[in-house]
Amino acid sequence: MTTSEMEKGFQEIWKLFAETDKRFKETDQQIRATDRQLKETDKKIENLIGRWSLFVEGLVIPATERMFRERGITVRSVHPHVKVHRNGREGMEIDILAVNQEYVILxxxxxxxxxxxxxEHIERMKKFRTYFPEYANKKIVGAVAGIVIQENVDKHAYKKGLFVIAQSGDSVKILNDGEFKPTEW
Structure with a gap:
């Protein structure tokens, strides 16, 4: 191999290195663009989930008084998005809090x-009196609501003593049978 052939070979190798480096830079730019798109998509999904959750709550809130009246519990007030904080850090949030003279329904x-x-809701129920001492003299019962209820989750909630609320037509209803007695926390 002559010197000129070696020089030509090195030039070709350097050229390949330069092309590879260029492709790495292009790939890096594509990865960054994809990351930006994923972040934007994540934000859009979070926004959509938030709106969907508000829609679901919008079905449950106006039906709360009727559903529990049908179960012998007259609800006096319904409060959406109840939050409390302790020690500046810890906190608890209840999606819907329904109250009467005797009961608080989470x-x-x-x-x-x-x-x-x-x-998680059962754990929240156990801690409720700590965060909301103003309800210490009331019976605390719980309910879970879902538009889609995963397989056997309704039975699990029922066995744990929770009311189960699901979509029914253009509203929602309590699925538990008439024999159901909720657990009191």
């Missing part, structure tokens, strides 16, 4: 209700 609302949602 309703967790989900577009898709899963076992984890039920279990």
């Amino acid at each position: 309703i967790e609302v989900k577009s898709t209700l899963g076992v984890r949602d039920v279990n």
Whole structure:
């Protein structure tokens, strides 16, 4: 191999390196653009989920008094999005709080209700009196609501002593049978 052939070979190698470097830079730009698009999509999805959740709550809130009156619990007031904070950090949020002289009903609302949602709501129920001492003298019962209820989640919630609320036509209804007695926390 002559010197000129070696020089030509090195030039070709350098040319390949330059092309590879250029392609890496182009790929890096494409990855950044894809990351930006994913972030924008995530924001849009979060916004859509937030609106969907408000829609679902919008079905449950106006039906709350009727549903519980049919179960022998006369609701005097319904409060959406009840929040409390302790020590500047900890907090609790209740999607819908329904109250009368005897009961406080904590309703967790989900577009898709899963076992984890039920279990988290039960944990919230256990801590409720700590965060809301003004209701210490009332019976605390819970309900979970969902437009879509994952398989057997309604049975799980029922066994845990929660009312189960689901879509029925253009409104919502309590699915529990007439024999159901809610757990009091």
